[in-house]
Amino acid sequence: EVRLVESGGGLVKPGGSLRLSCAASGFTFGDYSMNWVRQAPGRGLEWVSSISSSSTYINYADSVKGRFTISRDNAKNSLYLHMSSLRAEDTAFYYCARDPHTYATSSALWGQGTLVTVSS
């Protein structure tokens, strides 16, 4: 089965750190650029970060630049998001997803999301 499964969410204090993981299965993970997208409870979608298949190209939203780091391990079929200096406004469901530029050749694929809550 082709799927993405996020993990690592939880409750963290402001200023703290957290690492999210996204495990891919059922497809050749190393062939795909990947994204993290988040959604605060009851709010809209916000793109967070992208990484190319070989990690050559990396981009971040201004709201997380300098605080979040995206990475991947193609040998482990895994995508990561290391989040530091967390703020209350980072509270959201975090989804990993295949990059939209892959839609023309492959089906869209999103995980089910993992909830990060930043609160004291």
Place this chain on the structure above:
Amino acid sequence: EIVMTQSPATLSVSPGKRATLSCRASQSVSSNLAWYQQKPGQAPRLLIFGVYTRATGIPARFSGSGSGTEFTLTISSLQSEDFAVYYCQQYNNWPYTFGQGTKLEIK
């Protein structure tokens, strides 16, 4: 940053009728425009990519159109399962950006 503006924020339509959702970009996004449907407690579901190409398994009642900065998602005959929130997304430039969403509700 390209700003995506969706209208209306909420659309009330009766089942069986047509729904037309709009999305405007602050600058051209070429054909790199997608539409997603999201229901409560679920991840977004891709409906349309490349402005008008339906994703795998998406019914023909969903269609996309437009170019440059003005885009439209049309649902030709609303079914009960279509009432949800819809987002457009541009993936022409980083940062990729989403519209704020249109909630499609039953009239």
